[in-house]
Amino acid sequence: MRVALWICTFFLLFTLTIAPAPTMAGKTEHFEALKRFSQVLDMVETYYVEPITRKELIDNSIKGMIEQLDPHSTYLTPEDYKEMQVDTAGKFSGIGIEISQEQGRLTVVSPIEDTPAYKAGLQAGDLILEIDGETTQDMTLMDAVKHIRGKKGTTVDLLILHKDSNKPEEVAIVRGTIPIVSVKTQSLEDGYLYLRLTKFHESTTRNMREKLAAYQKTHKLKGIVLDLRNNPGGLLGQAVSVADTFINDGTIVYIQGKDKANRKDFFAAGNSKEAKVPLVTLINAGSASASEIVAGAIQDHKRGLIVGERSFGKGSVQTIIPMADGSGIKLTTALYYTPNGRSIQAEGIEPDIRIPFVAPVKDEDKAMRERFTVREKDLSRHLENGSKAKKDKDLDAEKAKEMLERDNQLRMALELVKSLPKLKEIQ
Known part of the structure; x- marks a missing residue:
């Protein structure tokens, strides 16, 4: 977010700097608007039935003005401004x-x-x-x-x-x-890694690459299922660096404000050496903002398949502008665009393969079935397997099995990531 805010603030200041001087007619219109506002302020302060200070009226006026722009722009009181700073702390x-x-x-x-x-x-x-x-x-x-x-x-x-x-x-x-544990991994099958990102925090890319490296120490990586479902987004810089892990070169995303000349492109830096394997990315209606940046870049570069349901469609950039009294303004100042120039805003990312999520069998039904399924480990006085490594491997395999049983989208993603090399050969 810090990177995004700095960039968006640059856009705003740059736009203000190069804006043409207002004409005389523009000045008159500006003065008349301020005059009307001052008159209304005086009338409310004088005649409103309850006591209210001028500061309260002005604060409420600013709040109303900003929040009428779009769902993401807002006025931040000093308390709100401090609260906003919590969001990236994890x-x-x-x-x-x-x-x-x-x-x-x-x-x-x-x-x-x-x-x-x-x-x-x-x-x-x-x-x-x-x-x-x-x-x-x-x-x-x-x-x-x-x-x-x-x-x-x-x-x-x-x-x-x-x-x-x-x-x-x-x-x-x-x-x-x-x-916020933003990175989770699970081996689905030998060499096929489930990589779940729950949000884009300051340490997401670092943690993700560490987990990729750790997995490759014990497995030959054959494919990755990247799960961005219900990931509401986060930091722009982290979205870029996550995508850079899988995309070798070219544009990852660009943002553009009111002035079409003020465009900022973010490029891959060639950090995809450790993840050059088939890739399937899962998205749904809860995948927003930074998640859509990553999915859009992967889709436009044809780096892998996007599977699931259409994403949320939050493709706008907000700038946090601090004010002298400790308050702030959260203002939409630009839009995100995918490498091919698609706006994410209110459109989202349409998956390559649309698969609605099917709710799993109820836990009580599953428990009932398992109650009547007897295995060696359920027998009294059964012999224990002495190998800790084997036990850990069995538990890992059991966890993967349960995940796949409960998630039809994940099952399809695994089959697709295993089939991608063969599909490329056919093409």
Whole structure:
């Protein structure tokens, strides 16, 4: 985000610097608008039924002006500004969801994996109708974040309308400390690595490359399934460096603001030496922003197959501009474009192979089946296998098997990544 913010701030300052001087007519129109604002300010301050300070009126005016632009632009009070700085630290207290405001409705972009929200069953596309009994209809995005976040151990009550339901559901979620483990790996079969990115934090690329290197010390890498499902994004610089791990050269993404001449391209630096294997990337409606940058770059470079469902479509760049009083403005200043010039905004990434997710068999049904399945290890006084390495290998294989059983998209991704070399030969 720091890289993104610096770049976007550069765009903004550069645009302001080279903007042509306003004409006399423009100056008159500007003065009349300020005069009208001053008159309204005086009338509200004088006649409004409740006491209200001029500072409150101006703060609310700025807030309303910014938040009417788009769902991601907002005015940040000094407290809000400090809160924003928590996002890249990798740990905060809350329930663990990324939210957005779509057409005035508070929408879950994605629950963060292994967090209270994820465990409570919140899904991408769910609508949050109430927070602790208060309607979200007129609630700003920052106010919603404030209401949802809180001290570890406290409870927040949400009224949720799941995307495939007609009846709202009350969900009580106990807040916790949200440590973000952004990289997870699992060997699916010998040489085929499942690589899961849950968010793009400051250390994501480093951790990902470390795990790739560790896996290759004990396995000959044959293929990678890169899972970006329900990954709400994060830092632009990390999206670029993650994509650079798989793409050898060329453009990864470019951003462009209001002035078409002020375009910034991000290129691959040739860091893909350790990952030159078949690649399948999984996306869904919870894959947003940085996830879409990575998926778009892989797709445009024909580096691998994109599988799953259309991504979220969050393709705008926000700049955090600090103000002298400690407040700030979060302002949309540019859009992301894929290497082939496709805008991600409100479009998302369409997968090469569309596969809807099919919910797994209920846990109780599976438990019932397993209850009547007897193996050697279930017999009393069975002999233990003395090899720790073999035990670890068996446990690893069992975990991979369970993952594949519960995830139809992952099963297809594994079959595709195994088949890619043969498909290339046919072409």
